[in-house]
Amino acid sequence: MKALITNRHLISRIVNLAFGKSLSSNGAEFKDVxxxxxxxxxxLVKVKAVALNPTDFKHIDAISPPSSIVGCDYAGEVTKxxxxxxxxxxxxxxxAGAVHGGLYPDRGAFAEYLKTDSDLCWRIPAEIEDTAAATYGVSAVTAMHALNARLGLPWADDDQQNTPRTDPKDRPTILVYAGSTSAGLFTIQLAKAAGYTVVTTASPHSFDLxxxxxADAAFDYRDPSVVDKILANHPNISSAVDCISEGVSTDICGRVLRPNGGKIITLLPGAKSKYPGVxxxxxxSYTLFGRAFQWLPPVGPKFPALPEDRKALVRFYSSLPRLTATVKPPPVKLEGVGFDAILTGLDKLRAGKVSGAKLVVKMV
Structure with a gap:
């Protein structure tokens, strides 16, 4: 089969990691494997569509060992x-679902076929197209991981959700930083399904989205007074999900939570709170697949197998076919058809040229 295979060796990966970006764009190539x-x-799944994530180009540029199949998010048809x-x-x-792409020579989504654990994927309802189904991968499971598995919010399929809190005063409030990202949109929806009031940050052009x-309220993250404005309207926030985890994002979340204390979920290493009580x-979210792994092998940090995380992913994907009316896919932007479109789409993500939509590629 044809697949997108990484080719960078350790020194070039470390250099790219140090500079925060790739010095060249040839870290992966199409090969027959x-x-x-x-x-x-x-x-075994015949891949019909894939969705693109920043983690894909980060694996190509720095994280992946050579000869790994790239790609996480997919939709397709069972063939074996x-x-x-x-x-x-x-x-x-x-x-459809997500796999741990970028680490293994036989497990990745940017390929004609992929393999996955039979309970770590979900059945696509008839009314959902492959391009939309492919978006319920890394971004969706990250939202579930942050909210349900870590912050302890009620699950979207809990029976108690049949009687939601109707009075806003009875609802706890959560901050979702960068709500217009794919992870942010899924986090907003799952937090709403849990009965929370959702405050988010975004650019003004994304407020409608x-x-x-x-989202119950949106604030401009570039506004120097954004923290004061959030607290003036929502003074009791004690939990946050930072869907950027770079620059000032975690600091803004920490300042919002500082009056009450609480917890921030971050998505990238190095993003940490500096405020007492926060x-x-x-x-x-690769821990959701139930296997120990190492980032930037052989020198990077190691992550143990977490059986409870795997159970969380099993639960989420088993319930998802019943939840797609409540947990909608992000806006889909078709990048093209075939392997070449994957590379052009990843270059757009690498250059920061994608906003308010999920890039998807049809494979057939």
Whole structure:
């Protein structure tokens, strides 16, 4: 099969990491590699569409060891079923999800075929197109990881959600920094499903977008008085999800939480709270796949297998087919068809030229 394969060795990866960007754009190339062999607990998927994430080009530029298949988010069709998965899946079923792309030579989404654990994916409803289904990958599971698995918010499929809090005074409030990102839009929706009032930051041109996805209030993150304005209107915030985790984002979240104390979930290493009483916790959502791994191997930090995280992903994807009317996909922007469109799309992400939409590529 054809796949997008990384080729950078350790020195160039470390240099790119030190500079914060790639010095060249040739860190991955199309190659013919064997179709993955599946275990009894896995399924083989013919990839129909993929969604692009910043983590994809970051893996190409710095994180991935050579000979790894890139790509996380996918939608496709089951073509082979392990014997232990046959009670759930059959050949021809439509399936979507995320895999840990960029680390393994036989597991990644930017390929003609991929393999995945049979319980770490979800069944696409008939009314959902492949391009939309592919967006419920890294961004969606990161939102679930932050809110439900770490901050302890009620799950979207909890029975108690049948009787939501109607009085705004009865709802706790959460801050979602960068609500117009794909992770931000999913976080807004899952927090609303949990019965929370959602305050978010965005550029003014994205206020209509975050409002459409359920935000109760939006503030301009570039406004020097943004913290004062948030606190004047919402003084009791004690939890936040920082969907950028770079620059001043975590500091703004910390200043909003400082009067009450609380917890910030961050998405990148190095983003930490400096305020007493305000805790920050990194979520590395690759732990949801239930395997120990290392970032920037062989010299980077190691992450253990976390069985409870894996259980959270199983729960989320098992319930997702019933939740797509409540948890909608982000706006989809079709980048093109075929492998070449993946590279052009990743270059746009690398250059910061994508806003308010999820880039998706059709594979067939």
């Amino acid at each position: 064997p179709i993955p062999t599946i275990s009894d607990d896995e399924i 079923v392990g014997k232990n998965a046959a009670s759930v899946w059959k050949v021809g079923d439509r399936v 975050v409002d459409k996805y359920g 805790e920050s916790e990194l979520v590395m």
